[in-house]
Amino acid sequence: MQEQSSPTDSNSRALAMLRIGVGVFFLIFGEYKVFGTQFTFHGGFQYWINRFLEGGAYPFMAPVLRGFVLSHATPIAFLVAYGELAIGIALVAGILVRPASACGFIFMLTLLFSSDYPGAAAPFWQYFGASLSHSVFMLCFAAFLMGRSDTVWSVMALRNKQASQT
DSSP states (O other): OOOOOOHHHHHHHHHHHHHHHHHHHHHHHHHHHHHSSHHHHSSHHHHHHHHHHHHTSOTTTHHHIIIIIGGGHHHHHHHHHHHHHHHHHHHHHTSSHHHHHHHHHHHHHHHHHHHOOOOTTSOHHHHHHHTHHHHHHHHHHHHHHHSOTTSSSSHHHHHHHHHHHO
């Protein structure tokens, strides 16, 4: 006879699976930036900021990108690279999930305003369509902030299980 799991267990596993999946994406995003030099030292970061400025940045964000971000490109590129890697590690391992999710939410909001502007003449619905690459991750981070995605399949859950067995 199969043991039935409670809806809470199913929801916890589903949220943990989403947490780990998002974490894997961020591990991939951060890994190539940290372990390669193109993004941090050889203009990769500046390339993307300039592409955002060519047509993706919200009007209020363009002066920030031009004035502050590009003038501090190398340190910000390292912040982005190591931040993405840290978010990925935290989410996959289930360590400091809420702080990592708060940082991820802010990072996605920043990217949304830096790169997802559909244009002044765009219909309202296109703002949502243009933001899908970042708003979906924002919703995931919001879920991780509100829920307890670290209750299963995490270092914390493993430690709690080992502590309860002793």
